[in-house]
Amino acid sequence: MSNKLSSSVPTDREVVLGILNNSEDALNRLYIGYFPMVLKFILNNNGDEDDAKDVYQEAIIILYNKIKSGDFELSSKLKTYIYSVCRRIWLKKLSQQSKKTTNNLSDFEDVIAVEVDVEVHEEKDLQFEKMGSALLNLGEPCKTIIQDFYINNLSMQDICEKFGYTNTDNAKTQKYKCLQRLKKLFFQS
């Protein structure tokens, strides 16, 4: 392992604590630290840079959700975990592409069982896609109002000023109408 790499990769504890405390720096270092490992794996198994990026980001999301949900136990190294998740996702993608399973992957790291985590994530990813398309169909200004209020945590007052509503009650009514429509779109799809 080269010196340069090991000095930039944060320790496993740092990552877990960092993610729990929403530290952007920890995430940054985690991302940069393990990307080469995944890139190498994908490049050596019939993938390109974009595949590596997609697979890797999915794996980071899985790790992030797992840590955030609080049931993450550091029973293996993070490196092994990330590698195993990426491997699992890539295997699935390969088998979808070619309709046949490839079982001669070139491996570079230890692998642990992560099937359950990946499946849970697929479920969540479906929800994410649904919400994304529902928001898209919602159109403006509803989309921005909902995002500002529920995701960016702006106050009603801020939203009122941003969109030029005469008073917060008007903005509130508008927000609830938008929310109703979004809910309908989300549960219909």
Add this chain to the structure above:
Amino acid sequence: MKNNIELEAIIDDYLQGRLSEEEVIALEQLRLNDPSVDHKIVTHKAFLDSLNQYGNVLSLKQQMEKAHQQIDVAALSEELRPHPSIVIKLWRRNKSAFAIAAAFLLLTISSIYSIQHSSSQNGTYEVMRREITNIKNNQNRLVRTINSSTSKTEKGPVKNAKFGGTGFALTANGYLCTNFHVIRDADSVYVQNNKGESFKAKVVYRDLQYDIAILKITDEAFEPLSNLPYKLKKNSIGMGENVYTLGYPKDDVVLGDGYISSKTGHAGDTTQYQVAIPINPGNSGGPLLDNYGNVIGVITAKENQVDGATFAIKSRYIQEALNAIPQDSLGKKVVFSKKNPLQGLSRTKQIDKIQNYVYMIKVYN
């Protein structure tokens, strides 16, 4: 319809924690009485969770995008791409194997060098693991057959151990501390407690530099110990302090008594104490305890040709070794602490308690 929107608005505020106390009580009352309201709250909660999750993932993706831009992907992939040349492919795949081979080579060279180097001094540093001789084996075998014919069936390996040492429990769930040199080139490791029961163990951590190894008892027959009676002492200890050790230079536990004679070890090594204590092969890896029953070090070696110069690694380095093991797998562990349950007990009582946590390490290769 208007009523409905109002209710939804109240539920939304309720789930986001923006209602006043009375309003919360009123809504919860309504929820109890009207299942359709309860249903609305549950669906709305699921919806809000999805929305929340969506927001989190979205911002995570943005952050990752930012991080991704800092990486020079083109250069990296050039470096990591599968290479047409077979030699380089082979090198990359087996990098770790090559590294291990190289490390072994280095280790051999350096140990040969250090043996030659240290022999030029007056005394040599002699590690105290026990080479169990053939004669002793025969005796052991005799004792064991007698034992097994009387009552319980003998567990553990049939063959006799090649090397022996001592180790002591660090956690109640079977992590033990011993010397690295005790378990060096071990094929398999068994530990035996003072009742004569053997358990299979595996090496989970090796520290060549400080000569510390951590074992984990993996045997199914092993039952977790009750709470450890002793503590690790954090601060270093003064010269002249009375200390003692328990170890297995023979098949039963043996007490050694002495005092700290220097705060540095062999050739001024600050990671060790020099202790005036009689020890014999087999004592390696035993705990060094002070009068209050605190673990202050691990017996590791003695200088031959010099009387009463035994060396013990300071307890601080045990803690460092422990830190290298995932914390959740350790369970209840020994900690640095000022208060100690053994404090105030007479030495006989202390030993009575401690000896259940000191193990004979048997190494097979």
